[in-house]
Amino acid sequence: MIKRSFRNTLIASTAMLTVFGALFGSIDASAQDNGLEALRQKIEAMELQLESLKEGLEKTKEAVDEAQGTASRAEKETKKAARLARAAAKAARAPDAAWAKWHLTGYADVGFVATDGDAKDSFVTGHFNPGYHFQYKDFFLFESELEIATEDDGETNIELEYSQVDLLVSDYVTFVVGKYLSPIGQFQERLHPTWIHKLADPPAGFGHGGVQPLSDTGLQLRGAIPIDTATFTYALAVGNGPRLGDHGPELEGFGSDDNGNKSFGGRLAILPFGYLEVGASYLNAGLSGVSAEPDEHEEEEDDDHDAAPLKGDYELWGVDAAFTKGNWDLRFEYLKSKVNGFPAADEEEEHHDDELRFGTSIQASEGEHGDEEEEEGHAANPNAKWRAWYVQAAYRLSGITSHPVLRNLEPVVRYGELKITGNDEFAESNEKRFNVGLNYWFAPSAVARAMVEIRDFQDHDRKDENRFQMQIAYGF
Amino acid sequence: MNGAIKFLMTTAASGLVAISIAGAALAAAETPEKTKDPSQFARGAQAWAETCNRCHSLRSPRELTDEIWEISVTHMRVRGNLPAAKARDIKAFLKASNN
Numbered sequence: 182m183i184k185r186s187f188r189n190t191l192i193a194s195t196a197m198l199t200v201f202g203a204l205f206g207s208i209d210a211s212a213q214d215n216g217l218e219a220l221r222q223k224i225e226a227m228e229l230q231l232e233s234l235k236e237g238l239e240k241t242k243e244a245v246d247e248a249q250g251t252a253s254r255a256e257k258e259t260k261k262a263a264r265l266a267r268a269a270a271k272a273a274r275a276p277d278a279a280w281a282k283w284h285l286t287g288y289a290d291v292g293f294v295a296t297d298g299d300a301k302d303s304f305v306t307g308h309f310n311p312g313y314h315f316q317y318k319d320f321f322l323f324e325s326e327l328e329i330a331t332e333d334d335g336e337t338n339i340e341l342e343y344s345q346v347d348l349l350v351s352d353y354v355t356f357v358v359g360k361y362l363s364p365i366g367q368f369q370e371r372l373h374p375t376w377i378h379k380l381a382d383p384p385a386g387f388g389h390g391g392v393q394p395l396s397d398t399g400l401q402l403r404g405a406i407p408i409d410t411a412t413f414t415y416a417l418a419v420g421n422g423p424r425l426g427d428h429g430p431e432l433e434g435f436g437s438d439d440n441g442n443k444s445f446g447g448r449l450a451i452l453p454f455g456y457l458e459v460g461a462s463y464l465n466a467g468l469s470g471v472s473a474e475p476d477e478h479e480e481e482e483d484d485d486h487d488a489a490p491l492k493g494d495y496e497l498w499g500v501d502a503a504f505t506k507g508n509w510d511l512r513f514e515y516l517k518s519k520v521n522g523f524p525a526a527d528e529e530e531e532h533h534d535d536e537l538r539f540g541t542s543i544q545a546s547e548g549e550h551g552d553e554e555e556e557e558g559h560a561a562n563p564n565a566k567w568r569a570w571y572v573q574a575a576y577r578l579s580g581i582t583s584h585p586v587l588r589n590l591e592p593v594v595r596y597g598e599l600k601i602t603g604n605d606e607f608a609e610s611n612e613k614r615f616n617v618g619l620n621y622w623f624a625p626s627a628v629a630r631a632m633v634e635i636r637d638f639q640d641h642d643r644k645d646e647n648r649f650q651m652q653i654a655y656g657f
Numbered sequence: 658m659n660g661a662i663k664f665l666m667t668t669a670a671s672g673l674v675a676i677s678i679a680g681a682a683l684a685a686a687e688t689p690e691k692t693k694d695p696s697q698f699a700r701g702a703q704a705w706a707e708t709c710n711r712c713h714s715l716r717s718p719r720e721l722t723d724e725i726w727e728i729s730v731t732h733m734r735v736r737g738n739l740p741a742a743k744a745r746d747i748k749a750f751l752k753a754s755n756n
Contacts, residue, residue: 626720
């Protein structure tokens with residue numbers, strides 16, 4: 182039996198615990214409710230903020246879309262306006278409406294030459310070659326080019342390189358009349374401008390004073406005939422021809438024919454593909470000279486020595502090839518010419534060497550220049566053989582690199598020879614020439630270049646020469 | 658010069674003169690109609706790429722105006738001995754590409 186007192190105590194304790202528990206429980210629940218309420222309120226506030234942010238974001242997105250649309254429309258309008266402006270400008274020019282058109286073109290170069298030879302290192306003005314093209318409709322073109330250069334003595338020299346009328350009479354035939362660049366080979370007619378050929382000077386034996394004819398005055402028939410995928414080209418020329426000068430034949434276009442013996446020649450070529458061309462050239466002409474008139478003293482002693490016209494022949498043939506695929510530019514040209522038929526000075530007879538002369542110095546002495554000109558006349562037998570050739574390789578580095586500077590570089594190497602035989606007086610020009618250069622192309626027709634040139638003269642009395650050249654050339 | 662060679666060359670030159678005069682007369686009598694060839698631009702682009710770097714660097718169509726391209730291509734047709742049809746294609750390509 183549980184004592185009543187203990188039972189009462191137990192009941193009281195339990196009651197008290199229950200009361201206190203309820204009391205504490207209610208307090209805790211209240212605290213929990215307050216916390217939850219705060220949290221709930223906080224969450225509600227955050228939800229409101231989130232909603233507000235979403236609305237703001239939506240509005241920003243709409244604004245951006247609207248701005249992009251506006252920019253896109255503006256860009257389209259700008260492009261349209263630019264197209265309209267170009268079309269208007271084009272219409273204003275009305276190019277095809279005019280039957281007569283003209284064009285100023287040409288090229289120029291400047292540079293510096295350093296040499297270990299006798300000449301001093303010099304800045305050079307090079308060439309200024311303005312060209313003029315006047316075209317009427319699509320069948321008549323007059324074209325002309327001058328060469329303006331500063332000489333070593335400071336004087337300005339002006340020469341007419343060519344002056345020709347081109348009549349394009351059909352798709353296959355063009356008449357060319359006037360003074361024209363020689364169609365022999367490729368170099369003179371197409372490569373001689375300094376912005377076109379790859380080095381600062383022509384190959385040995387090409388250019389002024391070389392084996393390569395420069396120009397002639399006469400008539401050409403030229404054109405191209407497509408044959409399937411290949412092309413056959415021709416250039417047939419008849420002209421006043423070369424003249425005999427003091428240092429051999431002068432292969433330029435003269436304003437008159439000195440001997441009535443016209444030159445005949447030209448070039449035939451085949452292009453089996455657009456990047457490969459092979460050609461052959463030929464030229465034949467008569468040359469004239471006279472023997473010297475005896476002076477008064479000799480005339481008394483030898484009545485049989487009279488001035489007599491002398492005639493000889495000039496003949497040239499050549500081959501050329503060019504491969505220009507992709508970044509490669511490979512070229513080869515070979516020219517061989519000879520002068521023969523002139524009588525040699527007879528060393529067995531008791532004649533002075535200067536009694537038998539050739540060329541224009543004799544003709545000049547027959548005019549008003551008198552004895553002084555005769556004494557300056559050149560005594561030489563003009564019979565001789567010339568041979569000049571070169572091989573050249575160039576590669577544009579844009580084929581192997583896209584670097585903005587390196588891609589515009591173009592290394593070049595060239596080797597060529599000039600050989601004259603049968604005449605010791607001309608043989609001092611014989612040389613073997615090696616060139617290595619580097620071009621930097623600012624633009625397709627603007628180039629800066631540096632070149633080393635090694636000239637090995639075959640005449641033992643002539644010192645070899647090495648040159649370093651820098652040049653800037655521009656074709657406009 | 659060998660007289661026979663001279664005679665042959667003179668005869669050949671005379672024959673070419675006669676042919677070309679006849680050709681000029683024929684061309685004048687049969688003026689072709691100028692119709693637009695939709696493939697000319699493509700032909701011209703190819704011809705430009707193959708032909709216009711045979712001697713010098715390839716020049717951009719945007720370097721010159723239509724009028725100057727008209728003259729320049731004629732000059733190149735004579736100087737470079739370009740086939741006439743190819744020259745016309747190149748001219749059309751350059752004039753259409755220089756905007």
